[in-house]
Amino acid sequence: EAEVAxxxxxxxxxxxxxxxxxCDPISGHATLYWYRQILGQGPELLVQFQDESVVxxxxxxxxxxSAERLKGVDSTLKIQPAELGDSAMYLCxxxxxxxxxxxxxxxxxxxxx
Amino acid sequence: xxxxxxxxxxxxxxxxNPLTVKCTYSxxxxxxxxxxxxxxxxxxQFLLKYITGDNLVKGSYxxxxxxxxxxxxxHLKKPSALVSDSALYFCAVRYLDRGSTLGRLxxxxxxxxxxxx
Numbered sequence: 750e751a752e753v754a755x756x757x758x759x760x761x762x763x764x765x766x767x768x769x770x771x772c773d774p775i776s777g778h779a780t781l782y783w784y785r786q787i788l789g790q791g792p793e794l795l796v797q798f799q800d801e802s803v804v805x806x807x808x809x810x811x812x813x814x815s816a817e818r819l820k821g822v823d824s825t826l827k828i829q830p831a832e833l834g835d836s837a838m839y840l841c842x843x844x845x846x847x848x849x850x851x852x853x854x855x856x857x858x859x860x861x862x
Numbered sequence: 863x864x865x866x867x868x869x870x871x872x873x874x875x876x877x878x879n880p881l882t883v884k885c886t887y888s889x890x891x892x893x894x895x896x897x898x899x900x901x902x903x904x905x906x907q908f909l910l911k912y913i914t915g916d917n918l919v920k921g922s923y924x925x926x927x928x929x930x931x932x933x934x935x936x937h938l939k940k941p942s943a944l945v946s947d948s949a950l951y952f953c954a955v956r957y958l959d960r961g962s963t964l965g966r967l968x969x970x971x972x973x974x975x976x977x978x979x
Binding site: 794797805849 | 866894896898903904905906907908913952954956965966967969971972
């Protein structure tokens with residue numbers, strides 16, 4: 750069964766450092782999502798891609814976060830500089846346009862010290 | 863405004879008993895509704911969805927959910943709980959922004975289900 754791949758699974762970094770996460774969606778899924786999940790809460794959308802284009806980045810803190818999906822397949826989410834409040838689980842998901850259910854990767858647990 | 867409420871932080875049930883995890887939503891138009899399950903340090907797994915049609919939808923692992931438009935609810939149910947069902951459950955609603963075929967997904971805060979032997 751096809752799955753969304755993410756790496757690394759765990760990342761510990763010091764504040765003010767740069768950190769990057771990678772996601773490889775299910776083959777054929779044109780839509781890719783990055784979510785942030787703070788402990789005890791549901792995931793919140795950071796950015797959504799349709800192929801290589803950003804279609805929703807309204808909740809992305811653009812002063813420190815950036816995301817790209819250059820060839821419309823895999824994607825990278827970057828934080829620079831990291832802050833203590835960025836400690837969270839970062840989830841990647843992908844979907845077809847229809848049916849609309851999203852499939853999630855295992856996530857990257859980020860700890861900023 | 864779009865929102866999803868899961869009124870119970872925790873649900874405890876004995877193995878073999880029926881379980882219900884509640885979800886209500888507030889969104890205009892005709893929403894798409896989803897349930898996901900999350901095990902510790904894992905991503906979310908899709909369980910089931912309602913888009914249109916029969917109000918009772920069946921999903922993975924014996925779960926089902928009932929869409930009630932008048933009560934704006936989408937409760938998750940299972941006739942007989944298993945210890946292995948213990949996990950964090952999220953309800954989500956997708957609202958299609960006007961003029962767009964792409965809609966963002968809004969998640970509830972989650973309900974921790976514990977099934978005891």
